[in-house]
Amino acid sequence: MYAPHTEHDVREMLDVIGVTSLDALAAPPRGLAIAGDLDVPPAMPESVAYQHLRELSRKNQPGDVDASFLGAGAYRHYQPPAVPYLATRSEFITAYTPYQAEASQGSLQAIFEWQTYVCLLTGLDVSNASVYDGSTALVEGVIMASQATGSKRVVVSAALHPGYRAVLKTYADGMGIEIVDAPLLSNGTTDIPASMDGAAAFVVQSPNFYGCIEDVAACAKAAHAAKALCVEVIVEAMSLGALKTPGECGADIAVGEAQSFGLPVGYGGPYVGFVATTKEHVRRLPGRLVGETHDVDGRKAYVLTLQGREQHIRRELASSNICTNQALCALFATIYLATVGAHGLRSIAAANMARARDLRKALLSLDGVTARFDAPFFNEFAVRLPVAASRAVDALKPHDIVAGLPLSRLGSGDENDLLVCATETTSIEGIARFAARLKEVMEHAVAAV
Amino acid sequence: MPSLLFEQGEPGRGSSFVDDAGTPADYLDASLLRKDLPLPDLAEFEVTRHFVALSHRNFSVDTNFYPLGSCTMKYNPKLNEAVSAFSGFADLHPLVDDGCAQGALQMMWRLERTLSSLFGMEAFSLMPCAGAHGELTAMLMAKKYHRDRGDHKRATCIVPDTAHGTNPASAAMVGYKVVSVPSTPHGRTDLAALRAVLDDTVAVCMMTNPNTLGLFEDDIVEMTKAVHDAGGLMYYDGANANAIVGLCRPGDMGFDLMHLNLHKTFSVPHGGGGPGAGPVGASARLAPYLPVPRVVKRDNDGKGAEFALDSAAPNSIGPVRVFASHFIALVRAYAYIAVHGLDGLRRNSQLAVLNANYVRERVKDLLTLPYADRCRHEFVCSAEELKKSTGVRALDIAKGLLDAGIHAPTMYWPHVVPECLMIEPTETETKETLDEFVEVLRGLVSQAHADPDSMRELPRNTAVRRVDEAQVGRLANKGIGLRWTPGG
Numbered sequence: 001m002y003a004p005h006t007e008h009d010v011r012e013m014l015d016v017i018g019v020t021s022l023d024a025l026a027a028p029p030r031g032l033a034i035a036g037d038l039d040v041p042p043a044m045p046e047s048v049a050y051q052h053l054r055e056l057s058r059k060n061q062p063g064d065v066d067a068s069f070l071g072a073g074a075y076r077h078y079q080p081p082a083v084p085y086l087a088t089r090s091e092f093i094t095a096y097t098p099y100q101a102e103a104s105q106g107s108l109q110a111i112f113e114w115q116t117y118v119c120l121l122t123g124l125d126v127s128n129a130s131v132y133d134g135s136t137a138l139v140e141g142v143i144m145a146s147q148a149t150g151s152k153r154v155v156v157s158a159a160l161h162p163g164y165r166a167v168l169k170t171y172a173d174g175m176g177i178e179i180v181d182a183p184l185l186s187n188g189t190t191d192i193p194a195s196m197d198g199a200a201a202f203v204v205q206s207p208n209f210y211g212c213i214e215d216v217a218a219c220a221k222a223a224h225a226a227k228a229l230c231v232e233v234i235v236e237a238m239s240l241g242a243l244k245t246p247g248e249c250g251a252d253i254a255v256g257e258a259q260s261f262g263l264p265v266g267y268g269g270p271y272v273g274f275v276a277t278t279k280e281h282v283r284r285l286p287g288r289l290v291g292e293t294h295d296v297d298g299r300k301a302y303v304l305t306l307q308g309r310e311q312h313i314r315r316e317l318a319s320s321n322i323c324t325n326q327a328l329c330a331l332f333a334t335i336y337l338a339t340v341g342a343h344g345l346r347s348i349a350a351a352n353m354a355r356a357r358d359l360r361k362a363l364l365s366l367d368g369v370t371a372r373f374d375a376p377f378f379n380e381f382a383v384r385l386p387v388a389a390s391r392a393v394d395a396l397k398p399h400d401i402v403a404g405l406p407l408s409r410l411g412s413g414d415e416n417d418l419l420v421c422a423t424e425t426t427s428i429e430g431i432a433r434f435a436a437r438l439k440e441v442m443e444h445a446v447a448a449v
Numbered sequence: 450m451p452s453l454l455f456e457q458g459e460p461g462r463g464s465s466f467v468d469d470a471g472t473p474a475d476y477l478d479a480s481l482l483r484k485d486l487p488l489p490d491l492a493e494f495e496v497t498r499h500f501v502a503l504s505h506r507n508f509s510v511d512t513n514f515y516p517l518g519s520c521t522m523k524y525n526p527k528l529n530e531a532v533s534a535f536s537g538f539a540d541l542h543p544l545v546d547d548g549c550a551q552g553a554l555q556m557m558w559r560l561e562r563t564l565s566s567l568f569g570m571e572a573f574s575l576m577p578c579a580g581a582h583g584e585l586t587a588m589l590m591a592k593k594y595h596r597d598r599g600d601h602k603r604a605t606c607i608v609p610d611t612a613h614g615t616n617p618a619s620a621a622m623v624g625y626k627v628v629s630v631p632s633t634p635h636g637r638t639d640l641a642a643l644r645a646v647l648d649d650t651v652a653v654c655m656m657t658n659p660n661t662l663g664l665f666e667d668d669i670v671e672m673t674k675a676v677h678d679a680g681g682l683m684y685y686d687g688a689n690a691n692a693i694v695g696l697c698r699p700g701d702m703g704f705d706l707m708h709l710n711l712h713k714t715f716s717v718p719h720g721g722g723g724p725g726a727g728p729v730g731a732s733a734r735l736a737p738y739l740p741v742p743r744v745v746k747r748d749n750d751g752k753g754a755e756f757a758l759d760s761a762a763p764n765s766i767g768p769v770r771v772f773a774s775h776f777i778a779l780v781r782a783y784a785y786i787a788v789h790g791l792d793g794l795r796r797n798s799q800l801a802v803l804n805a806n807y808v809r810e811r812v813k814d815l816l817t818l819p820y821a822d823r824c825r826h827e828f829v830c831s832a833e834e835l836k837k838s839t840g841v842r843a844l845d846i847a848k849g850l851l852d853a854g855i856h857a858p859t860m861y862w863p864h865v866v867p868e869c870l871m872i873e874p875t876e877t878e879t880k881e882t883l884d885e886f887v888e889v890l891r892g893l894v895s896q897a898h899a900d901p902d903s904m905r906e907l908p909r910n911t912a913v914r915r916v917d918e919a920q921v922g923r924l925a926n927k928g929i930g931l932r933w934t935p936g937g
Contacts, residue, residue: 001789090512213481243473267543283926305918311618324722338454341463348467
């Protein structure tokens with residue numbers, strides 16, 4: 001219990017109000033009071049609750065930090081301690097949405113800095129102040145493209161993260177948007193449709209779900225030829241430290257997930273999505289935007305702006321229903337980017353590529369393991385094993401190795417296909433341990449046959 | 450004003466984070482690589498001082514009283530922060546096998562059951578990321594429910610004029626036509642006006658209870674019955690659940706769908722505008738439409754319970770985000786519920802009502818109370834009379850509060866009350882704080898009468914003073930001033 005009231009306080013306050021008891025004051029009208037008991041566990045003293053939650057956390061098996069090869073939309077990266085140290089200051093954590101600019105300059109400036117980072121990283125003109133996650137950012141990007149073109153059809157790469165595609169389908173079903181698939185080429189990249197006439201957008205993820213780097217410039221060119229927009233999806237934001245930007249490629253809208261920038265994988269959230277676009281589409285951006293201005297004394301100041309797009313002003317005419325700005329997660333990402341800087345981000349991106357190539361070499365050296373695709377990749381790629389991928393994952397689990405994602409689990413490959421990822425947190429020793437154990441599993445399987 | 454990060458640092462400054470692995474050009478063809486990476490390089494100390502300086506320019510619950518209506522800014526117990534940082538939660542990948550996530554799944558299952566029981570719903574989905582996301586999820590469910598029944602005429606959503614803007618926006622996103630219903634002079638949704646717009650095109654009616662004036666909708670049971678009789682569904686916006694937890698249940702009032710704001714009611718910090726979480730509850734007939742995956746509990750061949758994420762629900766709308774939930778936010782809410790139990794939760798609701806009514810009673814000689822009834826956890830008052838006699842507006846009062854270190858109440862909303870200030874003290878504030886708030890307000894009202902012009906000069910002591918919002922809007926329309934640019 002964290003309410004501070006003593007019985008004496010309560011009595012004094014009830015006297016001022018002129019009511020005899022708390023029960024009488026707060027009772028619901030019309031016989032709506034709860035009848036009977038509820039399925040709510042009894043209260044625990046704080047120390048017991050702490051122990052209880054620690055026990056629950058220990059029932060989970062997150063695996064060893066240096067031997068975790070699971071990516072597929074959530075990436076384990078090193079979190080510099082400065083990031084949580086600063087981002088969890090209670091002046092940030094316990095603040096409200098910055099509607100009162102004079103009392104929120106800290107949050108507002110941090111959001112303005114986040115918007116700037118997203119623009120610098122994506123090579124686009126404007127960015128919103130963040131949306132829930134990468135998958136809902138994708139939906140917002142598709143809605144923007146639909147509004148901009150007046151079309152309700154989108155062409156979507158088959159190499160889009162299947163979880164993202166499923167989320168897009170949920171919304172599309174409710175909003176009457178038609179999804180057309182663009183198939184996969186044998187090298188692991190998207191087969192760009194010859195014609196996209198009448199489409200609002202061509203949606204392509206790069207690096208794509210299989211880790212392959214797409215020719216986004218060619219995708220954008222094809223989209224523009226059909227008067228459609230190109231929406232680039234970035235699921236592994238760390239790739240922005242190395243790869244050609246959406247802006248350089250001619251994408252009109254970049255949407256993505258910035259969990260990689262200092263946020264823990266946290267069993268799926270909260271993460272932080274972003275949407276960036278060209279100046280031309282600024283009024284179609286969902287969610288919050290912070291702009292720079294001055295106060296009455298001429299001092300530089302930050303304030304929420306273009307609120308005319310938003311639900312609290314425009315109600316049913318708003319461009320989106322989003323109310324949150326996911327500010328704290330954006331703050332983690334902002335502090336992360338400030339801490340690592342250009343030099344750090346480039347070297348971390350390089351380290352991701354180095355470890356992923358070490359991993360690929362180690363796996364492909366094993367008898368019977370083949371590369372699933374041969375397109376260039378960043379830090380993630382698919383292999384085909386001589387055994388069922390889920391069997392390998394199960395067998396390595398007791399060794400605290402999280403072996404990767406069996407692609408059949410998300411309906412994106414054969415049962416022997418495994419998607420693996422290495423980041424800067426992956427160690428050479430971890431890779432060696434993974435390869436050695438996997439070899440045992442495969443030999444055991446062969447012996448059993 | 451701390452300069453922007455982009456105006457600080459020097460190329461090459463900063464720590465090293467990884468072993469030297471070369472550069473991206475060592476691994477990929479130059480045609481695949483970005484031309485430049487124009488981010489500032491800063492020393493960790495510069496970053497630290499920068500963000501500590503920014504933090505000093507923020508009001509927060511931990512530093513200031515936040516009597517902000519419609520958003521329940523209660524104290525965030527520090528236990529929540531400690532337990533949400535446990536490695537077994539923070540480092541758990543969302544795609545691990547269910548067998549590796551038994552603790553997380555058990556917690557989610559328990560939280561779902563607890564919320565379902567507390568609010569009288571058949572089931573809850575923990576997936577939605579925020580209250581507005583929960584509303585949208587529920588609208589998608591309503592739409593699919595009617596469609597699956599072949600009831601294709603239902604294309605309107607009824608929303609009272611006092612509702613949060615997210616309600617109409619969420620309804621519009623799924624293509625519903627929004628029909629507004631006014632409130633009565635007593636501050637309740639007009640039952641007769643509601644009945645007048647009911648027909649066989651109504652898909653859903655979105656209600657907030659207690660409503661945004663802080664008043665319990667006395668006719669709520671009649672309203673749910675009337676909408677049901679017309680074949681529509683009832684949606685409960687749980688933004689104001691802090692007034693009812695453990696006291697009454699939307700399910701008992703007849704609601705089919707609802708959302709909660711875990712950051713409001715269950716003490717997940719607001720974070721400057723997120724992240725929160727917006728679980729959606731459903732009655733028995735709507736539960737099959739909840740998003741997947743759902744947490745299920747199975748008997749593991751007599752070896753005890755086993756928890757799993759289940760996506761096999763034929764009527765489900767599908768997932769509304771890529772992974773199962775804002776899990777770390779759920780840990781915080783679970784911790785809050787664990788230390789309170791039913792009795793503690795109920796008492797918090799009662800104390801929230803107590804604090805609101807105490808302040809309401811004490812400010813009634815300072816500002817106008819437009820509604821005679823006692824309030825629930827929040828109330829609205831009006832500076833209209835003050836404005837008529839002095840020219841001082843609600844905005845000026847709000848800015849005066851900022852100068853006194855008190856966050857402003859919600860202003861000018863709902864629109865049905867002129868010069869509106871909406872006050873919600875929450876249960877975690879002491880009587881002393883509330884008394885001090887009343888005295889500050891009294892001082893401002895006196896100042897308004899004595900020297901009204903000086904009120905328009907407020908605030909004077911905040912990080913910046915009143916900002917020019919018009920200018921930034923004009924530029925932002927052209928995409929200017931929304932980011933730092935080299936050379937200013």
